Amino acid sequence: MTKPPLRAALALAATAALLAGCGTTTDEASRDEHVKYAWVVLGDGGKPIARVATDYATCPNINVDDGETRMLLRAAAGSAAQRTTASAAADSKPSSFPLNTCEAALPTNAKLARVGTKFLPLPKAEPQRVLVLADTGCRLKKADNAFQSCNDAEMWPLAQIAATAAAMKPDLVLHIGDYHYRENACPADIAGCKDSPWGYGWDTWEADLFKPAEPLLAAAPWIVVRGNHEECARAGQGWFRLLDTGPYSAARSCDSPANDDAANYSAPYAVPVGGDTQVIVFDSAKAGKAALPLTDPQFIAYQKDFKTVATLAAKAKTTSLFVNHHPILGYAPIAGSAPAGGNAALLSVAAQVNPSAYYPPGIALALHGHVHDFQAINFSSNHPATFVSGNGGDNLDVALPDPFPANLPPAPGVTLDRITHSVTFGFMVMDRAGTGWTFKAYTRAGKLMATCTQSLNRIACDKVGFLAG
Amino acid sequence: MASLALVAMLAVPASAQDVVARIGTTPQRAAMPGVAGPFNPSPARAALGRQAFFDARLSEPAGTSCASCHHPAKAFSGNHGSRIGVPLGSRPGLLGVRNTPSALYTAYVPPLLFYQDDDAPAPTPFGGLFADGRADDVPALVRHPLLDPNEMHNRSLDAVAAKLCGAPYADGLKREFGPKALDTTAGAIAALGKTMESFLQSREMAPFSSRYDAWVQGKATFSPQELRGLKLFKNPDKGNCASCHKFNETSSNPARSMFTDYGFDAIGVPRNRALPATRDAKYFDTGLCATASANKWPDSGQWCGYFRTPSLRNVAVRERWMHNGVFTTLRDAVAFYATRSIEPERWYRKGELFDDLPERYRGNVNAATLPYNRRKGMQPALDDDEIDAIVAFLRTLTDAPWAGRQ
Numbered sequence: 001m002t003k004p005p006l007r008a009a010l011a012l013a014a015t016a017a018l019l020a021g022c023g024t025t026t027d028e029a030s031r032d033e034h035v036k037y038a039w040v041v042l043g044d045g046g047k048p049i050a051r052v053a054t055d056y057a058t059c060p061n062i063n064v065d066d067g068e069t070r071m072l073l074r075a076a077a078g079s080a081a082q083r084t085t086a087s088a089a090a091d092s093k094p095s096s097f098p099l100n101t102c103e104a105a106l107p108t109n110a111k112l113a114r115v116g117t118k119f120l121p122l123p124k125a126e127p128q129r130v131l132v133l134a135d136t137g138c139r140l141k142k143a144d145n146a147f148q149s150c151n152d153a154e155m156w157p158l159a160q161i162a163a164t165a166a167a168m169k170p171d172l173v174l175h176i177g178d179y180h181y182r183e184n185a186c187p188a189d190i191a192g193c194k195d196s197p198w199g200y201g202w203d204t205w206e207a208d209l210f211k212p213a214e215p216l217l218a219a220a221p222w223i224v225v226r227g228n229h230e231e232c233a234r235a236g237q238g239w240f241r242l243l244d245t246g247p248y249s250a251a252r253s254c255d256s257p258a259n260d261d262a263a264n265y266s267a268p269y270a271v272p273v274g275g276d277t278q279v280i281v282f283d284s285a286k287a288g289k290a291a292l293p294l295t296d297p298q299f300i301a302y303q304k305d306f307k308t309v310a311t312l313a314a315k316a317k318t319t320s321l322f323v324n325h326h327p328i329l330g331y332a333p334i335a336g337s338a339p340a341g342g343n344a345a346l347l348s349v350a351a352q353v354n355p356s357a358y359y360p361p362g363i364a365l366a367l368h369g370h371v372h373d374f375q376a377i378n379f380s381s382n383h384p385a386t387f388v389s390g391n392g393g394d395n396l397d398v399a400l401p402d403p404f405p406a407n408l409p410p411a412p413g414v415t416l417d418r419i420t421h422s423v424t425f426g427f428m429v430m431d432r433a434g435t436g437w438t439f440k441a442y443t444r445a446g447k448l449m450a451t452c453t454q455s456l457n458r459i460a461c462d463k464v465g466f467l468a469g
Numbered sequence: 470m471a472s473l474a475l476v477a478m479l480a481v482p483a484s485a486q487d488v489v490a491r492i493g494t495t496p497q498r499a500a501m502p503g504v505a506g507p508f509n510p511s512p513a514r515a516a517l518g519r520q521a522f523f524d525a526r527l528s529e530p531a532g533t534s535c536a537s538c539h540h541p542a543k544a545f546s547g548n549h550g551s552r553i554g555v556p557l558g559s560r561p562g563l564l565g566v567r568n569t570p571s572a573l574y575t576a577y578v579p580p581l582l583f584y585q586d587d588d589a590p591a592p593t594p595f596g597g598l599f600a601d602g603r604a605d606d607v608p609a610l611v612r613h614p615l616l617d618p619n620e621m622h623n624r625s626l627d628a629v630a631a632k633l634c635g636a637p638y639a640d641g642l643k644r645e646f647g648p649k650a651l652d653t654t655a656g657a658i659a660a661l662g663k664t665m666e667s668f669l670q671s672r673e674m675a676p677f678s679s680r681y682d683a684w685v686q687g688k689a690t691f692s693p694q695e696l697r698g699l700k701l702f703k704n705p706d707k708g709n710c711a712s713c714h715k716f717n718e719t720s721s722n723p724a725r726s727m728f729t730d731y732g733f734d735a736i737g738v739p740r741n742r743a744l745p746a747t748r749d750a751k752y753f754d755t756g757l758c759a760t761a762s763a764n765k766w767p768d769s770g771q772w773c774g775y776f777r778t779p780s781l782r783n784v785a786v787r788e789r790w791m792h793n794g795v796f797t798t799l800r801d802a803v804a805f806y807a808t809r810s811i812e813p814e815r816w817y818r819k820g821e822l823f824d825d826l827p828e829r830y831r832g833n834v835n836a837a838t839l840p841y842n843r844r845k846g847m848q849p850a851l852d853d854d855e856i857d858a859i860v861a862f863l864r865t866l867t868d869a870p871w872a873g874r875q
Contacts, residue, residue, distance in 0.1 A: 145504070189725070
């Protein structure tokens with residue numbers, strides 16, 4: 001059973017005694033054997049949404065500060081007809097979701113929320129610690145001949161990372177996308193991934209995220225960002241059922257490719273992190289590799305989104321952190337060549353909406369995943385310092401060069417000051433430090449690798465260049 | 470240097486179903502080839518190929534067979550009596566330009582292709598026979614050593630065909646390929662290529678009988694040092710060898726453990742100054758870029774210095790290591806990865822990094838993959854004991870016929 005927060009312990013006493021007295025809830029739908037997982041995501045404005053995955057036909061009750069209501073059905077169990085996927089048809093299958101996803105909006109100031117005996121993590125008014133990770137799944141991809149040993153915690157470290165990070169007692173978790181990597185079947189001759197679920201259904205989502213990350217799901221509410229692995233032709237169906245913070249509908253389910261042109265995009269929204277900071281969540285799931293023509297529908301969609309970001313970032317007296325999956329002012333390492341810069345599609349739009357600045361005024365920092373490494377980048381030009389925290393579980397990338405080449409900006413008009421980077425498995429922690437934040441890079445085992453302090457849109461790290469794991 | 474992205478931009482559509490584009494004349498495929506094998510070659514053809522492989526009449530002058538360099542006693546590698554890192558050819562004093570690779574497991578090498586994972590910034594090449602990937606299959610391969618003046622030195626394929634007509638296995642070739650198979654040069658060379666392909670597909674040439682294979686099957690044990698070496702070999706923070714020398718010790722299919730991804734890498738090995746060719750300061754073996762140029766890849770220069778990642782099966786039985794045979798011990802080869810840029814003076818004359826490449830191509834050398842991403846002054850990713858452990862593990866990759874010879 002998940003432990004309740006200490007501050008709520010006294011308030012819980014009566015409830016706990018009642019539960020102990022009768023052993024379990026009397027509501028069959030709320031019994032623990034039906035409620036497989038319970039978690040909390042933060043949506044637009046930081047509104048907390050409780051979610052459960054249940055095998056019971058009826059949604060369970062949720063007890064919030066001693067008031068009990070029945071959760072609402074978000075996505076009914078079911079299996080849509082097989083759609084086109086990123087894999088060949090022979091290596092695809094219909095996505096089966098045998099569990100109902102239920103949800104309930106929570107009051108922002110709720111002190112306690114419980115489903116059955118599972119206590120849900122609730123947002124704090126002034127979060128002090130935010131755990132940041134991305135690219136966490138276990139790669140099973142036939143086209144790559146890549147079959148990561150998902151059954152071996154040494155080779156796929158998400159469970160260790162989740163346990164290490166949960167022990168640091170974060171107040172929030174920020175996952176920057178790519179939760180799901182098990183796209184194709186593990187060949188029968190490979191014990192390292194033998195019997196792994198595959199495809200885009202619930203069993204794969206459970207194996208790639210919910211089970212190994214359970215300690216982190218119990219530790220804190222999550223801010224969820226969509227990665228390219230969650231675009232509609234990949235794990236988009238699970239994304240909308242389980243994680244997306246907007247309303248669920250057929251049009252926004254990724255069940256039919258006919259809706260992909262809309263469902264591969266989401267309007268940006270802001271999640272407050274205390275009174276002085278906000279995370280602006282940007283969906284770049286479908287961003288390609290090439291710069292976009294002005295008339296391209298994708299250009300137009302992202303153009304609208306960047307304008308929304310400008311509106312959100314204009315909030316007074318607020319440090320705005322721009323968060324999306326693909327690095328914009330970050331780097332992609334290439335063996336035997338100079339690193340590539342940021343995502344060309346997003347840069348082409350950002351440069352048009354915010355010429356030379358790329359980001360609108362008000363954006364202090366940018367956080368990304370996608371590249372499977374850690375990067376902390378400070379610019380001497382007036383651009384937001386950038387972090388990449390994509391070393392959460394999938395196979396790692398090669399390292400960025402050290403020393404880093406001179407005069408190699410991630411985008412035209414940007415001047416690199418210093419970069420700190422690593423390619424060991426791990427995660428990042430943001431700790432509140434006065435009016436700003438301190439960013440710490442950790443290995444999978446919790447070894448501190450680097451600490452970066454923030455001042456407005458700059459960071460200063462205590463180490464520079466490549467960090468060995 | 471032109472960006473790799475340029476390669477993708479210039480790709481043009483192709484017709485074959487799994488070919489998504491062509492880069493020059495090389496296909497870019499939608500997926501990497503699956504695991505090759507097992508092969509079931511015709512025993513008769515494999516036997517003919519074996520005869521041809523050992524046929525010393527096929528050189529000019531006679532006396533040098535394929536097996537002279539790909540010597541069975543050396544796990545089908547070796548340098549034909551040369552001690553400087555590259556093989557002697559059929560003529561006294563003339564040497565080939567590259568260290569002889571083992572002919573074992575050749576059948577598993579896919580044809581040259583490009584592949585781009587959706588997360589990768591650009592397509593990258595894989596496969597092809599020879600260290601520069603220039604031949605797609607064994608029938609295409611055989612003509613190269615036969616005609617190379619520094620190897621078997623035949624003046625023409627006609628001359629080779631004539632020798633095949635007079636070979637003791639000529640009747641066998643006619644039985645397999647028809648009575649007129651040797652009537653034309655093209656027919657004779659094709660027959661030779663097909664028999665050689667069958668031989669290279671035979672169990673003799675892919676035995677999968679190493680202690681490693683037995684260990685995977687639970688029929689052998691590793692010493693603590695070998696086990697440590699295995700872990701270091703895999704660990705992305707330490708040896709990280711498996712990032713290119715791919716294998717899967719959890720698979721019951723040994724072909725998933727070829728200890729290569731068939732990709733290309735520029736690792737900047739030191740110049741082998743024992744090679745006569747290097748007396749010419751302008752001589753450089755630049756590897757893949759010759760193939761890139763021949764195949765009309767855009768900006769072929771970006772591939773200068775790249776060589777195909779070899780299989781490490783039987784690596785401990787080699788006479789010399791690296792494409793130019795510069796290293797005389799396996800331990801040096803492993804230590805080079807760990808300390809290449811940290812102690813350049815240990816590996817390069819006057820500490821001049823990547824001195825076996827023209828200066829303009831030294832930027833192609835991979836400085837990104839661990840452990841050779843370290844710079845001078847840093848701690849190496851592997852200490853001496855760890856290097857020894859990896860070498861111990863690599864010795865487990867020797868197939869049974871050569872187990873006592875490493």
